[in-house]
Amino acid sequence: MYTVNIAILTPFIVALFIPFLYKRLSAIHTGWFVLAVPVALFAILASYIPAVANGETFYSSIPWLPSLGINFTAYLDGLGLIFALLITGVGSLVILYSIYYLSKERESLHHFYIYLLMFMGAMLGVVFSDNLLVLYVFWELTSISSFLLIAYWHHRRQSRYGAQKSMLITVMGGIGMLAGFLMLSSFAGTFSVREIIGGMGDYASHALFVPAMLLILLGAFTKSAQFPFHIWLPDAMEAPTPVSAYLHSATMVKAGIYLVARFTPVFGGEAVWFWVVSIVGIVTLFWGSFTAIRQTDLKALLAYSTISQLGLIMTLLGLGSAALHFDVIDNQSFYYSLAIFAALFHLVNHSTFKGALFMVVGIVDHETGTRDIRKLGGLMTVMPVTFTVAVIGSFSMAGLPPFNGFLSKEMFFTAVLRIIELPFFSVETWGLLFPIIAWLASVLTFVYCLILIFKTFFGEHQPEKLEKSAHEAPFGMLVSPVILASLVVAFFFFPNVLGEFLLKPAYGAVMPAFIDAGVFDYQIKAWHGINTELLMTLGIVGLGLVLYRSLPRWVGVYSLFPAMLSLDRLYNGALISVERRSNEITNRYMTGNMYHYLLYIFLVILGLVYTVALTTGALSFNVSNDAPISIYEGILAAVMAITAISILFAKSRMTGILLNGVLGYLVALFFVFFRAPDLALTQLVIETVTAALFLLCFYFLPDWDKQKHKTKPKLLNGLIAVATGAMVTVLALSVNSNRLFDSISAFYENAYELAGAKNIVNAILGDFRAFDTMLEVVVLLIAGLGVYVLIKLKASKGGRDLEGK
Incomplete structure (x- = not known):
């Protein structure tokens, strides 16, 4: 009924x-x-x-x-x-x-x-x-x-x-x-x-x-x-x-x-x-x-x-x-x-x-x-x-x-x-x-x-x-x-x-x-x-x-x-008071400065993660089952660290972009060492496109005015950077050492039988995560349409036409 x-x-x-x-x-x-x-x-x-x-x-x-x-x-x-x-x-x-x-x-x-x-x-x-x-x-x-x-x-x-x-x-x-x-x-x-x-x-x-x-x-x-x-x-x-x-x-x-x-x-x-x-x-x-x-x-x-x-x-x-x-x-x-x-x-x-x-x-x-x-x-x-x-x-x-x-x-x-x-x-x-x-x-x-x-x-x-x-x-x-x-x-x-x-x-x-x-x-x-x-x-x-x-x-x-x-x-008084206080509080942290926003985000994340980790005793490490690190991997990791640190001391945008690209290509080498050539190829393509987009974006940015943009406190920045890096590293090691469930990778080992695919990565993207991949493509399509519309609007209003017309 x-x-x-x-x-x-x-x-x-x-x-x-x-x-x-x-x-x-x-x-x-x-x-x-x-x-x-x-x-x-x-x-x-x-x-x-x-x-x-x-x-x-x-x-x-x-x-x-x-x-x-x-x-x-x-x-x-x-x-x-x-x-x-x-x-x-x-x-x-x-x-x-x-x-x-x-x-x-x-x-x-x-x-x-x-x-x-x-x-x-x-x-x-x-x-x-x-x-x-x-x-x-x-x-x-x-x-x-x-x-x-x-x-x-x-x-x-x-x-x-x-x-x-x-x-x-x-x-x-x-x-x-x-x-x-x-x-x-x-x-x-x-x-x-x-x-x-x-x-x-x-x-x-x-x-x-x-x-x-x-x-x-x-x-x-x-x-x-x-x-x-x-x-x-x-x-x-x-x-x-x-x-x-x-x-x-x-x-x-x-x-x-x-x-x-x-x-x-x-x-x-x-x-x-x-x-x-x-x-x-x-x-x-x-x-x-x-x-x-x-x-x-x-x-x-x-x-x-x-x-x-x-x-x-x-x-x-x-x-x-x-x-x-x-x-x-x-x-x-x-x-x-x-x-x-x-x-x-x-x-x-x-x-x-x-x-x-x-x-x-x-x-x-x-x-x-x-x-x-x-x-x-x-x-x-x-x-x-x-x-x-x-x-x-x-x-x-x-x-x-x-x-x-x-x-x-x-x-x-x-x-x-x-x-x-x-x-x-x-x-x-x-x-x-x-x-x-x-x-x-x-x-x-x-x-x-x-x-x-x-x-x-x-x-x-x-x-x-x-x-x-x-x-x-x-x-x-x-x-x-x-x-x-x-x-x-x-x-x-x-x-x-x-x-x-x-x-x-x-x-x-x-x-x-x-x-x-x-x-x-x-x-x-x-x-x-x-x-x-x-x-x-x-x-x-x-x-x-x-x-x-x-x-x-x-x-x-x-x-x-x-x-x-x-x-x-x-x-009515309560409503007006709430709106006024909300505006006052919002104006204090919504400064329009990207540096402040990133600062708030990282400080909150660091505070929450470290507080929970230290009070609950959630962090523990067990590296006995980890694979040994070869000398080549150690050298590559050291070069990546040096490259990342060098970006901080770059004097020009061009140098910073190139060093960032080098860092991405070194990540691709890691995929090669780990016998994942398809991922390495994907990383190389993405890194190349990313470097080109960076260069295009920086081309249209105004010149940096050192007088207008005061130097941020480097000590605070350094401490936040080190703390964030340490947090990610420690969490990754701790998660890897404390597996509560069997790895899901065993499910994908039958990719050929389940999906008829000899490449496990392609099977995951094209079959197991088909809807996810399709929606990601739709997101990229929408973003591309948005970029295209903005470019056409800029050209129609007398700006520089990027198509050269």
Whole structure:
């Protein structure tokens, strides 16, 4: 079953053909061809829903580097399926939306859709990969493709800045995650995620268990914009709205959520995991909602609301992991594990209402020319369909009925209230902070949802402040947000269809023990009677309305947070400081003087080699098996030494070149003594050509100016030369005296039988190393072409034509 592997590769394969389709069928919007990819993948993946709902999983593997335990292994279970359906389903709606949002006359569409398909394939690779290193490859591909998408409008400075910022932060976290993966695989003995989860009981006592956990969480937090790494997400809003709706609401930012959910069975029973994930999540939830209120740009408001909602999901995953701390799988422990179910439910809900809201903001921007709340207002009558979708999405995000966000928000309140009852982790003391912070963050969420609706669609219409005459979006642009808004309502009235076929299998992938024990028995309900959760919701509405009405009176509280101490200012300062210090350090050793560069290289090599040799005792000599040195070889070696030393005292370039040539010809004589006439002939040819090239090069060099080029310290040069020569000699003797393996020359002794060649050297070059030799010839060809081009360019610009024309 290679369907999943093919699903991962399909977007990459189709991306290869987009440039050709773009040119051949320029009359048609490229998006129509691309749309078929996610639609087809969604249909194929949806066909697995019944089987996965029955507890089946699908596994396939294509060998890649089997000797290293690295294979292109795909694994489809409930968790991977729910993410894949979001990737392809929302991807289909985003591409349909982009067809009407991006003009084929003004935009470079082939670039946009290539990047988008790259991202789609990379995300599918992340959620389906069973091999840690393959997962990491796709993980970084999401960072690269998102960088290209954010910088799509590269003529804008802020787009380039936002792309760079997201790349630096997410890739930094990704490198940390890679280190965590390597640690995890080292003590688990495998790269397979399934096998690691299967042996999870044997890891907790390992010394690398907690470091691996924290490094993996670093990758998850940076990708999912958790505090304090959230600062990249608002700047990424410079991307086109289809990118924001896809990457920054439904998919890329959910990659970190996926990673935490996938590794919860491995690390979830540890108190460190519980506290780190829960605290980072709840802080992100509050800070995102608090900061969203002060934004005047609609996409910036949605960016911080996304940060807040991601914090909510992360908090639920952290709280739900507490269920794994129970020794017995029963109804009590299952009671706490429902936070995981709530996290998965809100994951889907967030993708629907936030995707719709991003598209709404894109429509407002597209049809009015601005996203500035201060210039908007009164659009309800001008854009009634857009207003309706905005109300559904905003009130769902605020957690009001009859929208799906209400259901998962109530489950969130239940989870934070239950945490007070936990008998471990010292939650009895600090657990009360979770429901308090969660409630306050929800109040602020309600406030910024009111800002989005009332500041944009109510009040006085201000056409004089708009860049365009406001009007409703075309039908094609409304289809995608309307579908998402419809799902928001449908999931409220029929939540258990989603729960039974998608959420329960995904929950089973994160909490397999509870499914295996048969304790899962939960139905999503909108009404639970008059309880604490409902009272918290009523309090949110009441206090939220008061805060919104009195917003001008208390909004000044944001001025208490000095801009100099913001995380953005810290990031920018660190970036400028690193660049400045790097330039200072680079300018100190990049002097433009070749002598300095050679000096640094030789000193570093000498220091490393001699330090390692002396501290490890690696040097030892055994010359008992060496061949005797004849008098002729001794005389030849002495003549070579005298010739080499004479080069140092040469008074002219010509003398130095001739002495260097003599040295090369003496080496050829050594080959003759060693009965290798072919090597001797090769050496003679090379030495002759080299001498000719030296003479040609020196002919064009300017005359040596002794005043301009001061004499270098001869003592230092001599010491470095002697030390380098001694190092090479000692290493050669030591290596020859300590052979750890049999000589490879025995393999080539059968050259005639293996290759039909009577000359062993020719056999090595032409058969055994055929590809190596071919590539060396290609390198020489490329170098020759480069030299030829430079000569022709010099002649065409009035220089001396070396061909004499």
